[in-house]
Ligand SMILES: Nc1ncnc2c1ncn2[C@@H]1O[C@H](COP(=O)(O)OP(=O)(O)O)[C@@H](O)[C@H]1O
């Protein structure tokens with residue numbers, strides 16, 4: 209329990225449907241990998257930590273959670289260190305997130321002999337993991353692997369092999385889920401290219417379930433903002449209907465941006481905060497468009513003015529690389545399951561409106 213005092217706290221809103229979905233996946237015997245994807249800051253990591261909190265009470269479950277966000281990963285040896293707990297991790301200077309309680313060193317604890325064998329490449333890491341799962345299952349436990357920011361493993365190759373680590377890991381997880389039904393695997397990523405790759409690989413897409421985590425629904429945002437004293441323990445101010453509507457109109461259900469606004473309300477009036485957000489997003493769009501002499505980026509942005517989400521058919525194949533760049537730069541989001549591109553959040557929709565000089569209510 210958090211005992212520290214703040215004038216505003218962070219909160220966790222709803223996600224009942226998504227939490228239930230994750231529980232549903234876990235209640236069935238392992239048979240597929242679950243991919244949790246969605247735009248940056250939609251709440252994937254937060255949702256997974258919430259799931260872990262809930263599972264902490266379930267003694268039959270053995271959760272192995274790895275958040276690769278703040279982990280430095282460059283080589284196969286880094287992968288071994290991150291996945292397998294070794295006693296010298298700190299001395300080796302490996303940076304591993306310690307921010308949240310579940311970001312732990314190593315998914316699997318090794319005894320000294322196995323550790324030496326593994327480091328000497330005399331032991332197969334995949335076999336070690338499989339053995340551990342068998343051991344847990346024998347004890348009546350249900351192993352669950354959760355890897356956040358999985359795409360950070362891309363670019364790493366297996367020693368003396370042409371195969372990438374990601375391919376090998378994915379094949380291993382398919383074997384652990386669909387084939388031997390040993391453990392559940394949840395993989396989260398906001399990297400659209402990575403998801404697209406997995407989704408378009410028929411071998412993988414037929415062995416995985418894909419779950420999009422979008423921003424919060426309007427009703428949930430309104431419930432949140434109507435009771436900030438309860439959800440955020442804010443005592444200094446409350447929001448009226450007009451304020452709530454303005455926040456929703458500006459940032460939609462983006463939880464990080466909503467919290468950002470609330471924190472600034474101690475200092476500034478809402479209209480000023482909203483104006484600043486729109487200006488900042490317009491500058492972001494302007495900067496992105498400015499980096500392209502052909503004006504193709506500008507043309508692309510303009511097409512999102514009237515339709516904030518567009519199916520892939522709406523574009524020409526020559527626009528593919530520029531769309532990819534927009535996704536990479538967090539301007540657009542791509543959903544491979546829907547086959548559609550959309551603006552990354554409502555505030556960026558304001559950004560393009562401002563950039564093209566369209567200001568409702570103003571001449
Ligand atoms: N359900 C929620 N209710 C309130 N705030 C949330 C919720 N989900 C996420 N947030 C906040 O939004 C921010 C981004 O969430 P995060 O889980 O890091 O997103 P992602 O992993 O999708 O990039 C965090 O600061 C978190 O506190």
Ligand SMILES: [Mg+2]
Nearest residue numbers: 252253254356
């Ligand atoms: Mg995250």
